[in-house]
Amino acid sequence: MGQAVESDLVERLLDGEHRALARVITKIESQSPGYRDIVSEIHAHTGHASVVGITGSPGAGKSTLVDKLAKFYRDQGETVGVIAVDPSSPYTGGAVLGDRIRMASNVGDMDVFFRSMSARGQLGGLSTATADAVKALDAFGKDRIIIETVGAGQNEVDVVKTADTVVVLVQPGSGDDVQMLKAGILEIGDVFVVNKADMEGASRTVAELEEMIHLRDDPRAKLDMGHHGAEAMGDHHGHGEHTDDDQDDEPEPDPVWTPQVVETIATTGEGIDELVETLSDHYTYLAESGELDEKARQRAAEEIRQLLRSDVNRLLERELDDRGGIDDFASAVVDKETDPYAVTEDVLEPLRECLEDRDD
Numbered sequence: 001m002g003q004a005v006e007s008d009l010v011e012r013l014l015d016g017e018h019r020a021l022a023r024v025i026t027k028i029e030s031q032s033p034g035y036r037d038i039v040s041e042i043h044a045h046t047g048h049a050s051v052v053g054i055t056g057s058p059g060a061g062k063s064t065l066v067d068k069l070a071k072f073y074r075d076q077g078e079t080v081g082v083i084a085v086d087p088s089s090p091y092t093g094g095a096v097l098g099d100r101i102r103m104a105s106n107v108g109d110m111d112v113f114f115r116s117m118s119a120r121g122q123l124g125g126l127s128t129a130t131a132d133a134v135k136a137l138d139a140f141g142k143d144r145i146i147i148e149t150v151g152a153g154q155n156e157v158d159v160v161k162t163a164d165t166v167v168v169l170v171q172p173g174s175g176d177d178v179q180m181l182k183a184g185i186l187e188i189g190d191v192f193v194v195n196k197a198d199m200e201g202a203s204r205t206v207a208e209l210e211e212m213i214h215l216r217d218d219p220r221a222k223l224d225m226g227h228h229g230a231e232a233m234g235d236h237h238g239h240g241e242h243t244d245d246d247q248d249d250e251p252e253p254d255p256v257w258t259p260q261v262v263e264t265i266a267t268t269g270e271g272i273d274e275l276v277e278t279l280s281d282h283y284t285y286l287a288e289s290g291e292l293d294e295k296a297r298q299r300a301a302e303e304i305r306q307l308l309r310s311d312v313n314r315l316l317e318r319e320l321d322d323r324g325g326i327d328d329f330a331s332a333v334v335d336k337e338t339d340p341y342a343v344t345e346d347v348l349e350p351l352r353e354c355l356e357d358r359d360d
């Protein structure tokens, strides 16, 4: 019976019914019974959308930029789905956020489907839920999917990594922002956007970013930093002099992507067309270099690992409960009746035996 309801929901989603799409994402977000069957069913219908992840510090202008991007794509006749992921707000369990209708410029235009999702307690749960929601939008038939998430912690990195292209939004003037990028986000940014280019310090921020990208992509530049000696001699481009304009005439032996820096004023839409073009260039690069497929494989591997971890964890919790809960074990450890290694050995024994038997 439940199965039939789910299949019907999937069918309606595939038929392009927005209400079904919203319900599926709600089920994914709340991990309500049957959501796994739904995601399993829609999986075969995915793989058509291009997915952009946008991250950056609070108030950098992500939502404003996403609105403009969505509008741009809509004006080109493409359909758009937006998921705003908020890793900081704790999931309240059961209470589900309604679809946020935020985009003033796009209200009533259901081809821009907007949805917010909040964090769940368990580790990695949010990136899995995001990936599943992306699948729902993809299977529905959205051409463009945009994921917006605030911040630069591991959670956000994981969330944004579910995208094909990662955009990091920076606002000018705060050197802190650029410093913050060193912690993980710089490595995964394909396109850096200096938004609020109408404000002071934008060109300086652009220069700082380009410098960091240069150091990241040219190991020799790093060597120069370490030893001001022999290695630097053969280096024909000293760090700090790198400009983006002269890279067109450098033929590359392998297709490599050098992260681009784009300036925008999200409030007026200035620079959006350049951003769209850069995103398109990156997508072309991904497709032609084979990285698109490679990324898909890596994502699938990560999804499998994540699910295995959480499912094994659940089995272990159940096993612990069956054995009277962890408190008794803990007390026994404190009372020196046993120790954590021995407990672990004991609890896992049946599993280990089972796997070893199968190997024989």
Ligand SMILES: Nc1nc2c(ncn2[C@@H]2O[C@H](COP(=O)(O)OP(=O)(O)OP(=O)(O)O)[C@@H](O)[C@H]2O)c(=O)[nH]1
Residues within 6 Å of the ligand: 056, 057, 058, 059, 060, 061, 062, 063, 064, 065, 150, 195, 196, 197, 198, 199, 264, 265, 266, 267, 268
């Ligand atoms: N001057 C100027 N202000 C901007 C620009 N882009 C966005 N803003 C303003 O910056 C503020 C924050 O914009 P949002 O789009 O909400 O920023 P956000 O990154 O989504 O913020 P959070 O989701 O809260 O992290 C708003 O008041 C915007 O109007 C810009 O290019 N120039």
Ligand SMILES: [Mg+2]
Residues within 6 Å of the ligand: 062, 063, 064
């Ligand atoms: Mg926002």
